[in-house]
Amino acid sequence: MFYYFLRRLLLLLPAFFGITLISFLILQFVPGGPLELELLKMKMGNLSGEVSTGGTVYNYSIPESALNEMKKFYGYDKPLFERYTLWLSNILKFDLGKSYTYNEPVxxxxxxxxxxxxxxxxxxxxxxxxxxxxxxxxxxxxxxxxxxxxxxxxxxxxxxxxxxxxxxxxxxxxxxxxxxxxxxxxxxxxxxxxxxxxxxxxxxxxxxxxxxxxxxxxxxxxxxxxxxxxxxxxxxxxxxxxxxxxxxxxxxxxxxxxxxxxxxxxxxxxxxxxxxxxxxxxxxxxxxxxxxxxxxxxxxxxxxxxxxxxxxxxxxxxxxxxxxxxxx
The missing domain is CATH 1.10.3720.10 (MetI-like)
Known part of the structure; x- marks a missing residue:
């Protein structure tokens, strides 16, 4: 019985890895992410000009340095695989990150x-x-x-x-x-x-x-x-x-x-x-x-x-x- 539960517990690791990896990739590729949403809010604030991020064009201007800081804040300054490995390593440290909406630990x-x-x-x-x-x-x-x-x-x-x-x-x-x-x-x-x-x-x-x-x-x-x-x-x-x-x-x-x-x-x-x-x-x-x-x-x-x-x-x-x- 002990070895049965041990095998089942060990199988949780690849299952957990697969679930989180697929979900993470879906969230990253879904259009209208947090960066785009924040830029859209700025657009609604009657800003004018033109900025392009990830193939999406917004009709307002923003300094390149500010845009880079926003990408860094949301983690888009790193490659996709590096983003996931960083998130997974934080999970192993029981760190779920910080909420964008509530500005509190998740x-x-x-x-x-x-x-x-x-x-x-x-x-x-x-x-x-x-x-x-x-x-x-x-x-x-x-x-x-x-x-x-x-x-x-x-x-x-x-x-x-x-x-x-x-x-x-x-x-x-x-x-x-x-x-x-x-x-x-x-x-x-x-x-x-x-x-x-x-x-x-x-x-x-x-x-x-x-x-x-x-x-x-x-x-x-x-x-x-x-x-x-x-x-x-x-x-x-x-x-x-x-x-x-x-x-x-x-x-x-x-x-x-x-x-x-x-x-x-x-x-x-x-x-x-x-x-x-x-x-x-x-x-x-x-x-x-x-x-x-x-x-x-x-x-x-x-x-x-x-x-x-x-x-x-x-x-x-x-x-x-x-x-x-x-x-x-």
Whole structure:
């Protein structure tokens, strides 16, 4: 067992290298990088003239020395491979760089959003399993019944609707849009949260949690429910289940103690994905609900071309996903 985990851990190194290298190259070649974006902002400041950088022409003038300083600041004064090796060497020193947008160390920027994503991700993870495993087991036991057909329709409806789309619809119908004003439009808590009492803070968090958590659960419960149903159905057809019935065990004991227990192995294989979702957050759901977690941070870093933050979140997410896969 020790050597198995050791081999799996050693395989993380080339996987991590490949993920970061491909992502780094994509970010470097995507048009409209941080340097171009900064020059465009200067253009919008009514500067005139003409400057050419990397084949892109801007209609304003800037001193060559200033342009070289900007290239040095964003790292474009070095060859591409040297840029990556420098970034990778800093990662090995646990230095994720400095954010272009927040002018703070990337590690501090990410860790400040970390608790918010853990809060929503962990609650969504627990609720998903608490709903999906019993529902999938019940669907397997009552396979082909009226309950099975109705629950299958609900599950496939949930499977067809992405979590962020469900969240957007929930805001329209329940968030003070054209219909009901039951829940807030987003955010982690209300203004003046710090001045509230203990129980008032809990109530405020619950008030802001219901819709985002519903979007998290809808986006993942359908797949897990179907996986649980299929795994339990396969177990129920095995000979040892028939033997348990012949011994006089009750149906409830057979299903829970024998069929479900042996069906948990394939169910647990998705834990690695959920681990990364718990800690890294969901980009689109946090964007829809304006939750200032790692997901929204990653989304804004891509939009604002804040490449150090983008790569930092990629490092966190990829490591968590690979470790989660090893655990499962």
């Amino acid at each position: 590690f501090d920027v990410i860790t400040s959003r970390f608790p918010v994503s853990v809060y929503f991700g962990l609650i969504g993870f627990i609720l998903t399993y608490l709903i999906s495993v019993p529902l999938g087991t019940l669907k397997a036991v009552k396979n082909g019944s009226k309950f099975g057909l109705i629950s299958s329709a609900i599950v496939f409806a949930g499977y067809s609707v992405p979590g962020w789309a469900f969240g957007a619809m929930a805001l329209i119908f329940l968030g003070g849009g054209s219909f009901l004003n039951v829940f807030p439009l987003g955010g982690f808590h209300s203004e003046g949260f710090e001045s509230l009492g203990f129980f008032e803070k809990i109530a405020d968090l619950v008030y802001h949690t219901v819709l985002p958590i519903s979007a998290y659960v809808v986006g993942s419960f359908a797949t897990l429910t179907i996986l649980t149903k299929n795994a339990v159905l396969e177990s129920l057809s095995q000979d040892y289940i028939k033997t348990a019935y012949l011994k006089g065990l009750k149906k409830k004991d057979v299903v829970i103690r024998h069929a479900l227990r042996n069906s948990l192995i394939p169910i647990a294989t998705g834990f690695g994905h959920f681990l990364s979702l718990i800690l890294a957050g969901s980009f689109l759901i946090e964007k829809v609900f304006n939750i200032n977690g790692m997901g929204l941070l990653g989304y804004n870093s891509v939009i604002n071309r804040d490449y150090p933050v983008t790569m930092g979140i990629l490092v966190f997410s990829s490591i968590l996903l690979m470790l989660g896969n090893i655990i499962t």
